[in-house]
Amino acid sequence: DTWISTQKKIHSQLSLPVYPLQENRQFGSKMTDSKYFTTTKKGEIFELKAELNSDKKEKKKEAVKKVIASMTVGKDVSALFPDVVNCMQTDNLELKKLVYLYLMNYAKSQPDMAIMAVNTFVKDCEDPNPLIRALAVRTMGCIRVDKITEYLCEPLRKCLKDEDPYVRKTAAVCVAKLHDINAQLVEDQGFLDTLKDLISDSNPMVVANAVAALSEIAESHPNSNLLDLNPQTINKLLTALNECTEWGQIFILDCLANYTPRDDRESQSICERVTPRLSHANSAVVLSAVKVLMKFMEMLPKDLDYYGTLLKKLAPPLVTLLSAEPELQYVALRNINLIVQRRPEILKHEMKVFFVKYNDPIYVKLEKLDIMIRLASQANIAQVLAELKEYATEVDVDFVRKAVRAIGRCAIKVEQSAERCVSTLLDLIQTKVNYVVQEAIVVIKDIFRKYPNKYESVIATLCENLDSLDEPEARAAMIWIVGEYAERIDNADELLESFLEGFHDESTQVQLQLLTAIVKLFLKKPTETQELVQQVLSLATQDSDNPDLRDRGYIYWRLLSTDPVAAKEVVLAEKPLISEETDLIEPTLLEELICHIGTLASVYHKPPSAFVEGSRGVQHKRLPGSAGSGESVESPDPGAAATETPPAVIPSQGDLLGDLLNLDLTPTTTTGPPPPTTSGMQMGAMDLLSGGLDSLVGLLHQGPPSLSASPSTTTLGGDIGGNPAMGAAFGAAPATMPASFNAPGSGGLDDLFDLGGGVGMPMGALNPPKAVWLPAMKAKGLEISGVFVRRAGVIQMEMTLTNKAMSVMTDFAIQFNRNSFGLAPAGPLQILTPLSPNQSIEPLNNLQVAVKNNIDVFYFSCQYPISMLFVEDGKMERQVFLATWKDIPNDNESQFQIKDCHLNSDAASNKLQSSNIFTIAKRTVEGQDMLYQSMKLTNGIWVLAELRVQAGNPNYTVSSVALAVRSLLCCVLLLTSCISVYFEDQHFVLIHNQSCLNSPTFILGRWKYLMVIQVYRKH
Amino acid sequence: MIGGLFIYNHKGEVLISRVYRDDIGRNAVDAFRVNVIHARQQVRSPVTNIARTSFLHVKRSNIWLAAATKQNVNATMVFEFLYKMCDVMAAYFGKISEENVKNNFVLIYELLDEILDFGYPQNSETGALKTFITQQGIKSQHHTKEEQSQITSQVTGQIGWRREGIKYRRNELFLDVLESVNLLMSPQGQVLSAHVSGRVVMKSYLSGMPECKFGMNDKIVIDKQGKGGGSEDVAKSGKQSIAIDDCTFHQCVRLSKFDTERSISFIPPDGDYELMRYRTTKDIILPFRVIPLVREVGRTRLEVKVVIKSNFKSSLLAQKIEVRIPTPLTTSGVQLICMKGKAKYKASENAIVWKVKRMAGMKESQISAEIELLPTNDKKKWARPPISMNFEVPFAPSGLKVRYLKVFEPKLNYSDHDVIKWVRYIGRSGIYETRC
Secondary structure, three states: OOOOOOOOOHHHHHOOOOOOHHHHHHHHHOHHHHHHHHHOOOOHHHHHHHHEEEEEEEEHHHHHHHHHHHHOOOOOOOOHHHHHOOOOOOHHHHHHHHHHHHHHHHHHHHHHOOOOHHHEEEHHHHOOOOHHHHHHHHHHHHHOOOHHHHHOOOOOHHHHHOHHHHHHHHHHHHHHHHHHHHHHHHHHHHHHHHHHOOOOOOOOOHHHHHHHHHHHHHHHHOOOOOOOOOOOHHHHHHHHHHHOHHHHHHHHHHHOOOOOOOOHHHHHHHHHHHHHHHEOOOOOOOOOHHHHHHHHHOOOOOHHHHHHHHHHHHHHHHHHHHHHOHHHHHHHHHHHHHHHHHHHOOOOOOOOHOOOOOOOHHHHHHHHHHHHHHHOOOOOOHHHHHHHHHOOOOOOOHHHHHHHHHHHHHHHHHHHHHHHHHHHHHHHHOOOOOOHHHHHHHEEEEEEEEOOOOOOHHHHHHHHHHHHHHHHHHHHHHHHHHHOOOHHHHHHHHHHHHOOHHHHOHHHHHHHHHHHHHHHHHOOOOOOOOOHHHHHHHHHHHHOHHHHHHHHHHHHHHHHHHHHHHHHHHHOOOOOOOOOOOOOOOHHHEEEEEEHOEEHHHHHHOOHHHOOOOOOOOOOOOOOOOOOOOOOOOOOOOHHHHHHHOOOOOOOOHHHHHHHHHOHHHHHHHHOOOOOOOOOOOHHHHHHOOOOOOHHHHOOOOOOOOOOOOOOOOOOOOHHHHOOOOOOOOOOOOOHHHHHOOOOHHHHHHHOOOOOHOOOOOOOOOOOOEEEOHHHHHOOOEEEEEEEEOOOOOEEEEEEEOOOOOOOOOEEEEOOOOOOOOOOOOOOOOOOOEEOOOOOOOOOOEEEEEEOOOEEEEEEEEOOHHHHHHHOOOOOOOHHHHHHHOOHHHHHOEEEEEOOOOOOHHHHHHHHOOOOEEEEEEEEEEOEEEEEEEEOOOOOOOOEEEEEEEOOOOEEEEEEEEEEEOOOOOEEEEEOOOOHHHHHHHOOOOOEEEEEEOOOOOOOOOOOEEEEOOOOOOO | OEEEEEOOOOOOEEEEEEEEOOOOOOHHHHHHHHHHHOOOOOOOOOOOEEOEEEEEEEEEEEEEEEEEEOOOOEHHHHHHHHHHHHHHHHHOOOOOOOOOOOOOHHHHHHHHHHHEEOOOEEEHHHHHHHHOOOOHHHHHHOOOOOHHHHHHHHHOOOOOOOOOOOOOOOOEEEEEEEEEEEEEEOOOOEEEEEEEEEEEEEEEOOOOEEEEEEEEEEEHHHHHHHOOHHHHHHHHHHHHHHOOEEEEEEEOHHHHHHHHHOOOEEEOOOOOEEEEEEOOOOOOOOEEEEEEEEEEEEEOOEEOOOOOEOOOOOOOOEEEEEEEOOOOOOEEEEEEOOOOOEEEEHOOOOOOOOOOOOEEEOOOOEEEOOOOOOOOOOOOOOOOOOOOEHHHOOOOOOOOOEEEEEEEOOOOOHHHOOOOOEEEEEEEEEEEOOOO
């Protein structure tokens, strides 16, 4: 693994040096350094040691060079540490730098010896030469040894105030280095304030480095407001922007992008001062400026003249980026992809620049293709198609495939071009190039979906290529086409039969598709195909161990045997149309990525949290809301987004070919008994899935779920009742739990419907708004918000599941973690229709919860208000209350005040009653109303309380006393969902906990209050 | 920010390894080698994420430069920096080759220490760097205090690209307008896309701190002036002016002034530099037209005829003309006849290369080729890559003209008239392709 330096090879004939001669001469004498890489003898370390300790300066220097060369190659030369450090005190700057380089690499492994270097550093920080002062402070910051950092503070403080700007700019970065090693130290030493002062420094480079350092430090303290951007500092930054180096301009622009202007006027004035940067030669300056403009533009009213001017100014620099080096082009293209999605108007006339050049690197070609499709419109479609056709003949397989797919996307996007696209695709199929044909068939399937009954004449051509299809996606697409148009294909049965021969070798995707296609065929031509359908149903249900396939097989079987008319309605139902835009980035993610233009996040199209470790980059950035003339620019508010027609999406997976029956019923069947009775096929299947399936069929009668945007108002069958919010309910009292779990599958469904009936229950109790428990960012697009309510003696967890992703979600299931009160779902999560994009479903559920769907399992936790747990029979007998109250020693009492409650005692009493907190007695003493309250928790713990209300004084005092009656393991959760105490029999637990909480607890609304809780156990 | 910077040779051996941040370990060096340099497939992206570490790389001849980071860095900045790094190294020791990198590794480490601090790029102007990173270590010790502060103020200052006190006996300026014409033409002669990307490259040998102002026939400027003058002027100058789609400038140009007044004023760096880049798409003079004719005769023969026509003043001469006609992979033999220049079939490049040394304007020339093909069973048709062309012409295909370049140096006693100025226009082919 070592180098043998090859002797000078003659430079390739092409490249003559183009550099001025004198420079070559200047460094000509240095043509010997490569020799340091060559020595690899044994005993080398020993030799080096001797040389390092040599008296001769030159020899020393040579030796250090050899050490650095070895270090570079990855050899361990840490053994030479003391000898190298000895060379540090020298007046030869080159040698000094080499020693420093060594130190930075090995100090961490030899912390004790690294201390030896401290003195030299401290001395160098006082050197009259600013270059040496800066070098010392720069290097010291790179030595990550605690003991050294202690010594660094004083020199750093001096350097931050050095008279020379070169030293100050180096010291500014050093603060960030130190912060990375020991954040506390930096704060304690007050370096942050000094750094903030440097923003007002007279030297632009000092300002830029200070901004860079502060931005980095601020990233690890998300709430510190460290940068404290206000109009004054912004003004300083904008001034420095005009004067500093290209790199400094990038630091400042990236920092500016984090600022949110107060109004559209400020926003405009900043934009005006940033736009000149669009003409900078450095692409990074340009892209960072674009980022600032894209962000601040959100705040400008669209009718403003300036808004239009700005839009026009953005296009040329973006196009210019495409003449940069290929790597920069790639980054630019990835960003343009985002910009085009957010503001298509900017580049709509610039289609030509995205045409692929023959010699572009493949990564540039693929990105250009993506943007071409996004920009395709009626105006330019002819040109685009001509280009795409050209690309489809190129060499790179991925590129060709993408080009073919792009033709299909054009057809779907621009209706007028559909015909031309189809004929182009047919031409391509004629080439008989295997992967081109397959790709073309996959996209033609989508074209059929978009324009039904228009291009079926091409089916014959497609069928000719049946044999050459070897990829599952293409096979599935072809089978779908045959099934969908079975009545027009004379030999559809033969074609499908030919696929059936190797049924078990096909991928699931193809199997599912084949099953559906044959059922479709049967429904269209029942007479000739009975045998075929029997065959496929038995293959799917008996010979397959894939549950999806089996389940679908059973459902078809059942449908066909009970009610062929219904089967027809279901299987051959009209499919919703697919819309044009595909592969769009989810809007919230897009907004975040726009805030990260130019960075890796924009290259990966992923939020920084997806690839950055630790605390950095976890904050999600958002675009500022629009202001000004009241016209709302695409509001990020999900409610508003839902009212717009959201793009329905071509499912990317073949198994989502749009067949309604794709919805996966696994949750239902798995809770039921296992099905494998084999003999009497029809009857067996019927019995097995008795009640459950009946209901399901009922549901399916309702027709396909609409893919429309509005939160699903699909009524879930008559049994459930008209309230979509009440999908199902969960009995939560521990006693009822086991019963509902042991119930057989059909019983579960019955329960479900029964519970569903109880919609009209007293709603008087507090009705808190739904809170978002699981944000869509964390759960791949699934957003869950919900609330806990107690209705008719049952704890219910009402959840709204919203699909903010671009694909359909299915296979929902739910589970709770073990919790203090033993809450558990009463039944499985019933979501019978797949959740399509931007659709919401509102059935219900609690705590640490895991929700599973076809995409992943997501965990979240939510607090349920304690009032949920107060049972209805919590009213204690007066006598018992009195006895119990006296029974409890005074020191087990806790008191706290409820502030600002403007209710009189009667109103309070009523309000409490509605939450199952009962007033046992009331008396008035010295103008104070005393209310005696009792409540009982689901696990049998009694809580007694005295409420003192002084007329006119909005502050209540509550003394509460808890009495646990249950023995053995019982868990208490008291008045706060964050403290839970487990205690066992005979043990006495006392906790003092002060917690500040903000939860809708059992009284009258929300307050923040401080409380002391004492819990004790008593027989 | 950049966590580490590595330079590898073509075999993937590390030549330079400098780590700036603690989160980048030694294993990062190997990860890049294994996953990118030694990867079997062609590089699919210049950005690679390996085990949560992002690598951004560029390649110069067969040297790899890679920056590693674990943060969400400004990727554009990293690539710009890597290119800048190449420029700086080239300015110090010439071509970036394994030999040169090894020979100058100490210098490279010194440069890396200076231009990248904790992963943040610092001043990387070679003009400034060369004043204090000299590889003559002792020399910096001999700087006087004044010199030292001059260095630091230049490195950090507003005019970081020029030092004070420059003196020339003869004040001279060389200005080159270098343009590359890009064309994509359909076989029928329809222009699918065409643009000129141009550069104004200068070499200035001027004393003191001169203030320069550069003017060209920019349509916006001329129209603006035209409004002030007579309408005749507008008609006259309107023809000569060109519409510039976009331009970018060296950091010495005052961008805000350009934004408001569209005037290009600057204090130039000393020596070579690129003042501006621009792009035009309208009214481009396409110096050559390529007319291809491809005929497939049976399955084993191909007849190709290509005509080139020069489309500029007959008094001008185009040079270094080269037409590259791609041939199928199955070519077994080629027979060529050309009227002018020399033509050769290069089997290794799958192309016929036809070279013509010089050609005057308004002329035409042609080549015809008969290509024998090996019979194959391959159903796939030949993809027919486009015919590409190279040339050099002594004018600017965009029509750009330099109107003036004024030099003011208030402190020294030389005036604009004393400066000797040279202007040259060169138009070269960029990607100049015609599909066939």
